[in-house]
Amino acid sequence: xxxxxxxxxxxxxxxxxxxxxxxxxxxxxxxxxxxxxxxxxxxxxxxxxxxxxxxxxxxxxxxxxxxxxxxxxxxxxxxxxxxxxxxxxxxxxxxxxxxxxxxxxxxxxxxxxxxxxxxxxxxxxxxxxxxxxxxxxxxxxxxxxxxxxxxxxxxxxxxxxxxxxxxxxxxxxxxxxxxxxxxxxxxxxxxxxxxxxxxxxxxxxxxxxxxxxxxxxxxxxxxxxxxxxxxxxxxxxxxxxxxxxxxxxxxxxxxxxxxxxxxxxxxxxxxxxxxxxxxxxxxxxxxxxxxxxxxxxxxxxxxxxxxxxxxxxxxxxxxxxx
Amino acid sequence: xxxxxxxxxxxxxxxxxxxxxxxxxxxxxxxxxxxxxxxxxxxxxxxxxxxxxxxxxxxxxxxxxxxxxxxxxxxxxxxxxxxxxxxxxxxxxxxxxxxxxxxxxxxxxxxxxxxxxxxxxxxxxxxxxxxxxxxxxxxxxxxxxxxxxxxxxxxxxxxxxxxxxxxxxxxxxxxxxxxxxxxxxxxxxxxxxxxxxxxxxxxxxxxxxxxxxxxxxxxxxxxxxxxxxxxxxxxxxxxxxxxxxxxxxxxxxxxxxxxxxxxxxxxxxxxxxxxxxxxxxxxxxxxxxxxxxxxxxxxxxxxxxxxxxxxxxxxxxxxxxxxxxxxxxxxxxxxxxxxxxxxxxxxxxxxxxxxxxxxxxxxxxxxxxxxxxxxxxxxxxxxxxxxxxxxxxxxxxxxxxxxxxxxxxxxxxxxxxxxxxxxxxxxxxxxxxxxxxxxxxxxxxxxxxxxxxxxxxxxxxxxxxxxxxxxxxxxxxxxxxxxxxxxxxxxxxxxxxxxxxxxxxxxxxxxxxxxxxxxxxxxxxxxxxxxxxxxxxxxxxxxxxxxxxxxxxxxxxxxxxxxxxxxxxxxxxxxxxxxxxxxxxxxxxxxxxxxxxxxxxxxxxxxxxxxxxxxxxxxxxxxxxxxxxxxxxxxxxxxxxxxxxxxxxxxxxxxxxxxxxxxxxxxxxxxxxxxx
Numbered sequence: 001x002x003x004x005x006x007x008x009x010x011x012x013x014x015x016x017x018x019x020x021x022x023x024x025x026x027x028x029x030x031x032x033x034x035x036x037x038x039x040x041x042x043x044x045x046x047x048x049x050x051x052x053x054x055x056x057x058x059x060x061x062x063x064x065x066x067x068x069x070x071x072x073x074x075x076x077x078x079x080x081x082x083x084x085x086x087x088x089x090x091x092x093x094x095x096x097x098x099x100x101x102x103x104x105x106x107x108x109x110x111x112x113x114x115x116x117x118x119x120x121x122x123x124x125x126x127x128x129x130x131x132x133x134x135x136x137x138x139x140x141x142x143x144x145x146x147x148x149x150x151x152x153x154x155x156x157x158x159x160x161x162x163x164x165x166x167x168x169x170x171x172x173x174x175x176x177x178x179x180x181x182x183x184x185x186x187x188x189x190x191x192x193x194x195x196x197x198x199x200x201x202x203x204x205x206x207x208x209x210x211x212x213x214x215x216x217x218x219x220x221x222x223x224x225x226x227x228x229x230x231x232x233x234x235x236x237x238x239x240x241x242x243x244x245x246x247x248x249x250x251x252x253x254x255x256x257x258x259x260x261x262x263x264x265x266x267x268x269x270x271x272x273x274x275x276x277x278x279x280x281x282x283x284x285x286x287x288x289x290x291x292x293x294x295x296x297x298x299x300x301x302x303x304x305x306x307x308x309x310x311x312x313x314x315x316x317x318x319x320x321x322x
Numbered sequence: 323x324x325x326x327x328x329x330x331x332x333x334x335x336x337x338x339x340x341x342x343x344x345x346x347x348x349x350x351x352x353x354x355x356x357x358x359x360x361x362x363x364x365x366x367x368x369x370x371x372x373x374x375x376x377x378x379x380x381x382x383x384x385x386x387x388x389x390x391x392x393x394x395x396x397x398x399x400x401x402x403x404x405x406x407x408x409x410x411x412x413x414x415x416x417x418x419x420x421x422x423x424x425x426x427x428x429x430x431x432x433x434x435x436x437x438x439x440x441x442x443x444x445x446x447x448x449x450x451x452x453x454x455x456x457x458x459x460x461x462x463x464x465x466x467x468x469x470x471x472x473x474x475x476x477x478x479x480x481x482x483x484x485x486x487x488x489x490x491x492x493x494x495x496x497x498x499x500x501x502x503x504x505x506x507x508x509x510x511x512x513x514x515x516x517x518x519x520x521x522x523x524x525x526x527x528x529x530x531x532x533x534x535x536x537x538x539x540x541x542x543x544x545x546x547x548x549x550x551x552x553x554x555x556x557x558x559x560x561x562x563x564x565x566x567x568x569x570x571x572x573x574x575x576x577x578x579x580x581x582x583x584x585x586x587x588x589x590x591x592x593x594x595x596x597x598x599x600x601x602x603x604x605x606x607x608x609x610x611x612x613x614x615x616x617x618x619x620x621x622x623x624x625x626x627x628x629x630x631x632x633x634x635x636x637x638x639x640x641x642x643x644x645x646x647x648x649x650x651x652x653x654x655x656x657x658x659x660x661x662x663x664x665x666x667x668x669x670x671x672x673x674x675x676x677x678x679x680x681x682x683x684x685x686x687x688x689x690x691x692x693x694x695x696x697x698x699x700x701x702x703x704x705x706x707x708x709x710x711x712x713x714x715x716x717x718x719x720x721x722x723x724x725x726x727x728x729x730x731x732x733x734x735x736x737x738x739x740x741x742x743x744x745x746x747x748x749x750x751x752x753x754x755x756x757x758x759x760x761x762x763x764x765x766x767x768x769x770x771x772x773x774x775x776x777x778x779x780x781x782x783x784x785x786x787x788x789x790x791x792x793x794x795x796x797x798x799x800x801x802x803x804x805x806x807x808x809x810x811x812x813x814x815x816x817x818x819x820x821x822x823x824x825x826x827x828x829x830x831x832x833x834x835x836x837x838x839x840x841x842x843x844x845x846x847x848x849x850x851x852x853x854x855x856x857x858x859x860x861x862x863x864x865x866x867x868x869x870x871x872x873x874x875x876x877x878x879x880x881x882x883x884x885x886x887x888x889x890x891x892x893x894x895x896x897x898x899x900x901x902x903x904x905x906x907x908x909x910x911x912x913x914x915x916x917x918x919x920x921x922x923x924x925x926x927x928x929x930x931x932x933x934x935x936x937x938x939x940x941x942x943x944x945x946x947x948x949x950x951x952x953x954x955x956x957x958x959x960x961x962x963x964x965x966x967x968x969x970x971x972x973x974x975x976x977x978x979x980x981x982x983x984x985x986x987x988x989x990x991x992x993x994x995x996x997x998x
Contacts, residue, residue: 059952066919073922131698137959141905144956148908151915152800210699210966210976217967221898227908228901231804240801297891304894 009091010075014068016098017150021064021105021143028057028112035116039123049122049129053115056136060108060143067101067150074159090164092171093157097150099178100230104146104185104223110192110272111139117196121203128203135195135202138216142188142223149181149230156239167244169251173237176251176258177230180310184226184265190219190272197276201283208283215275215282218296222265222303229261229310236319246319253317257310264306271299326708327684328647329981330669333640340661341632341639345625346423347660348641350993352985353652355680356643359633374629378426382623385433389616392440395447396605396612399598410752411744418992419614429622433615440608446597453590453597460583460590466550467576467583469525472518477552478573487535489542490550491526497546498524504541509534525550613990621986628984644680644981645669676704681978689714691754699966700976707825709974713965716814718758720964722765723807724909724957726796727775727917730950731766738763762958773910777946778917783925796910797918803907811903811968812846815896818972819843825973837884842896844877899968905960913953920945 036050071094072078075086086094118132153159153174157166166174198212233254237246278292332354336344348354424432470477470490480488493501498517505513509530517526530538542549573579633640645653650669657665672679681701683693685708692714702708725731738759746753770776774792781787796803819839826835851870854860862870882889920942928938970976986993 066916069923070919073926078926133955134959134962137956138963140956141908141960144905144908144912147915148911151797151911155797155800207700207977210970213699213963213966214971217963220902221894224898224901224904227904231904235801294888294891297895300891300894 004085004088006086006088006091007075007077009088010071010086010094011077013091013094013096013098014071016095016102017071018061018064018068018102020098020102021060021108024106024108025058025061025064028060028108028110028115029054031109031112032057032115032119035119039119043123046119046123049126050119053118053122053132053136056115056140057108057111059140060105060111063101063143063147064105067097067147067154070151070154071097071159074154074162087164087166089166089168089171090157090159092168093153093166093174094159096171096174096176096178097153099175099182100149100153101143101146101182103178103182104142104188107139107142107146107185107188107192110189110195111136111143113189113192114139114195114199117199121199125203128199128206131202131206131209132199134213135198135216138195138220139188139192141220142185142191145223145227146181146185149177149227152231152234153177153239156234165242165244167246167251168248169246170237170239170244172248172251173233173239173246173254176254176256177233179255179258179262180230180233181223181226181262183259183262184223184268187219187222187265187268187272190269190275191216193269193272194219194275194279197279201279205283208279211282211286211289212279215279215292215296218275218300219268219272221300222268222271225303225307226261226265229257229307232311232314233257233319236314250317250319253313254319257313260310260313261303261306264303264309267299267302267306271296274299323685323689323711324707325684326702326704326706326978327682327981329644329672329679329682329704330647330650331642331672332645332650332653333642333668333670334657335638335640335666336657336661337664338634338637338639340664341629342425342625344641344657344660344665345628347656348984349621349625349628349986351652351656352983352987353649354643354645354984355982356628356631356641356984358631359640359642374632374634376626376629379623379626381426381430382619382626385430385437386616386619386623388437388441388444389433389612389619392437392443393609393612393616395443396601396609399601399605409745411740413745413748415747416990418988419610419990420994421614421618421991422994424618426622429615429618433619436608436611436615440604440612443601443604446601446604450594450597453594457587457590460587463552464580464583466552467580469520469550470552470576471580472520472525473516473527474575474577475527476574477576477579480552482532482535485532486529487532487538488527488529489538490552491528491542492520492548492550493524493526493546495519495522495524498526501526501547504544505538508537508541513538617989617991621988624984624986643984644672646682646684646981648684672704676706676978678979679704680981682981683708683710685710691757692717694751694754695758695962695965696976697980698962699970699974701978701980702974702976703978705829706975706978707821707973709821709965709970712817712821713969714758716969717961717965718761718765720906720961721762721957722767722769723906724960725762725766725913725953726769726773726910727777727913727950727953728767728770729777729780730775730913730954731763731768731770733763733950734759734766734954735763773914775914775917778914778919778921778949780917780921783918783921795914796907797914800907800911803910804904807903807906808900810906811900814903814964814969815899815972816842816846818969818974822973833884837880841877841880844873844880845893845896848874848877895971899971902968903964905964909953909956909960912956913949916949916953917946920949 032050032054036047036054039050040047069078074090074094114136118129118136121128121132157170157174158164195216198208198216201208201212234240237251237254238244275296278296281292282289334344348356467477469492480490491501502515505515505528512534513528513530515526515528517524519525528538574582631641633642654667657667681704683690683696685693689710692710695713695717696702696708696710722731725734738756741752742756742760744752746756771789771791772793774789774795776789781789794802794806819842823835823839826832826839848870851860851862851866852874855862855867855870878889878893881892885892923945924938924942927934927941
């Protein structure tokens with residue numbers, strides 16, 4: 001077996017994938033589990049339901065594990081002959097995969113917060129399980145986006161087929177994609193905080209479901225922007241078409257785009273906190289919905305700034321045909 | 323279908339002679355919602371007498387309480403309930419029992435007779451409770467006496483006598499010296515201590531003069547010492563004819579008392595078994611009849627309760643409420659037949675304020691199962707579009723697109739059909755859910771074939787078969803899928819805008835149409851042209867570019883005129899809504915990607931070692947089952963979210979009140995009409 005720099009980079013990517021997502025899943029499962037332990041001490045029959053809710057933030061860890069295994073398989077370290085060395089660009093792309101699924105996996109913390117409320121609500125009222133489940137699943141979106149980008153990067157750099165096609169530009173661009181969706185995926189924490197309030201408000205008053213859901217999904221916008229930039233980077237560096245004409249410098253510039261939208265996407269946490277308070281406010285006084293919505297969308301401004309700069313960077317370096 | 327059912331406000335006036343008969347008929351028909359005439363904006367409420375409360379109501383409540391108590395006791399001795407799988411897929415369908423119309427007196431007589439037969443259940447249950455309590459005390463007493471077995475003395479000696487005070491104490495060996503020292507220090511030589519080791523503790527008999535009782539009691543309050551109590555039974559006898567041995571501690575040596583108590587315990591257990599058998603026999607004989615009468619009592623109670631909502635004059639009774647326009651003829655016929663024409667009724671359009679009017683869905687049978695999804699968000703207001711028509715079919719399509727695996731779809735279809743044939747026959751909610759799942763399963767099969775998903779890449783990987791009929795594979799060509807997703811998104815969002823226009827036209831809310839919806843038809847094409855130019859994907863002439871710029875500016879100005887600076891967030895919100903449809907691709911990729919990974923792991927493990935095949939089978943089944951469950955849940959929730967957030971956000975608010983007809987809601991009974 002040949003262990004070159006490319007293989008080493010892939011291995012680091014695998015480590016990022018499983019390690020970062022394990023942090024999120026571990027904390028999320030812990031938060032939910034704490035509620036589960038408390039609830040089952042009083043109501044033993046809620047054990048099964050509590051366990052289902054606790055399992056929700058576990059999926060981020062599974063996504064991380066999945067990508068890590070796929071990366072190792074692609075290098076031949078697992079399940080292959082290992083006779084082919086992995087080019088360095090593909091190794092760089094693997095780090096992008098690790099960042100995408102690993103950092104986005106931290107959204108499990110938000111899901112744990114929501115699942116924790118779901119367990120408490122289910123203990124009070126068995127009829128609220130379905131609605132609580134809907135809220136608790138919301139922060140999963142960010143992790144799924146992370147997984148999606150990771151799989152796309154692997155597919156388009158030939159990691160599944162073994163016919164590696166990436167250039168150095170594509171490798172760096174993949175890291176940009178990883179930053180974009182990974183950090184933007186942290187908005188899942190904000191979404192979890194808002195969803196937690198949504199569960200609380202809905203368990204008190206079923207009619208709050210629709211309004212609380214609207215507030216709870218607000219912080220997802222940041223993740224969608226992150227996904228958009230990641231896909232644009234992939235599209236404009238030719239990953240989808242296979243026409244890999246972008247220069248290395250342009251590929252590195254894509255990291256700037258990824259950081260712009262990814263880090264700006266952290267505003268989703270703030271938005272989640274406001275959205276959570278907004279849900280509580282309209283639960284108390286439904287007439288405040290409009291004003292609460294204004295407060296909640298304010299934090300989104302920074303994500304739009306990030307989106308704007310990310311697009312301008314791509315445009316400026318010629319990724320978008322300038 | 324596009325709007326909730328048309329509702330009429332109805333007022334019925336009838337001579338009080340026909341009141342009871344009319345109530346019963348209205349209750350059985352279940353087509354009219356009755357409202358309290360004093361809470362409504364009634365034209366006649368001013369001239370009405372006070373509300374009426376029937377004296378029989380108390381009797382109904384009492385009988386329902388008694389029957390509930392008996393049934394609760396009987397349920398405890400029933401054989402184990404069937405498992406959840408049997409409940410879901412093969413439940414017992416109970417037939418409805420025919421019952422005749424009866425007045426209150428007839429029903430009460432029947433209940434009294436039944437309580438005479440089945441009322442023993444309450445006495446038996448009371449006896450069983452006392453026996454259970456007594457058994458507990460006996461066990462406690464036996465435990466205490468077991469500690470005193472080594473001493474072989476009359477337990478009557480314990481406690482106060484004329485000159486002495488004797489107690490038994492349990493003490494840890496490490497604390498015994500402390501006990502002995504304290505006793506010697508506080509009681510001097512006026513005490514006798516005898517100790518024996520029982521298990522790991524010393525049991526000590528302490529005898530002292532009666533004058534020292536308080537001193538010794540205070541000393542023994544130390545938590546290191548535990549007193550051995552032998553008077554557990556004195557206050558707790560079972561005074562039942564079923565249990566002849568029910569005295570306090572009979573006295574004697576510990577071994578003798580333990581033997582006596584063991585006899586009593588055995589006797590009590592035999593009695594409990596016999597009494598449980600009697601309860602079981604009562605349940606077999608009278609359980610069904612009790613359930614039937616409980617339902618009849620509850621129906622009778624509802625019929626009396628509703629009287630307080632009526633208005634009345636000296637001889638007339640006035641009933642107000644709501645009815646669906648489609649049921650007006652049925653109500654007219656019912657009133658005429660029940661009262662032999664001695665009735666008047668009036669149907670009016672509801673007032674212009676839609677808030678107070680109850681909302682009843684008006685959908686064809688194929689769409690009705692989806693109504694609960696709309697209700698989950700919020701029921702439409704009376705004058706609002708019912709979105710069920712749109713979200714039902716669209717949800718099915720999105721589910722299929724997101725799950726996109728033919729085998730998973732087949733599993734859902736089969737399970738849904740079994741559910742439909744099983745619990746769907748006894749539960750309306752399960753019936754509705756099973757129909758939705760059958761649709762979702764079917765759509766998943768179709769889109770699974772189109773995407774080439776058969777438990778991921780199972781066919782090419784393990785069978786060497788290239789799946790036929792592939793139209794778009796999300797893993798091979800995600801950009802095409804993304805384009806499809808975004809096109810679907812823009813279509814559904816625009817459908818929402820069109821519905822909003824229709825709704826505002828009905829409400830004559832032209833301002834919102836002009837400044838709320840129309841701007842999007844300027845902004846969208848303009849933005850599309852400008853984006854294509856900006857990215858160099860197309861080259862339009864200068865006139866088209868100019869038109870796009872002007873159109874865009876007009877749209878934005880109109881939007882900002884209505885919403886002020888917040889119009890900016892409408893623009894970003896629209897973009898966010900549209901891009902949100904990218905989740906169709908994301909979830910489809912996740913299903914295929916995870917299934918593919920499970921297959922890779924299976925292949926890897928099975929190829930590593932011949933024995934690995936068994937482990938590989940477990941990995942395959944476990945992994946595919948997990949993926950199926952997780953992705954099915956995800957596809958459903960995210961399909962729902964696209965309806966609730968992105969689609970409803972364009973036009974739907976909800977907040978309507980459910981139409982709740984005055985209905986008998988019979989579950990175990992069926993009214994059989996006799997000739998009147």
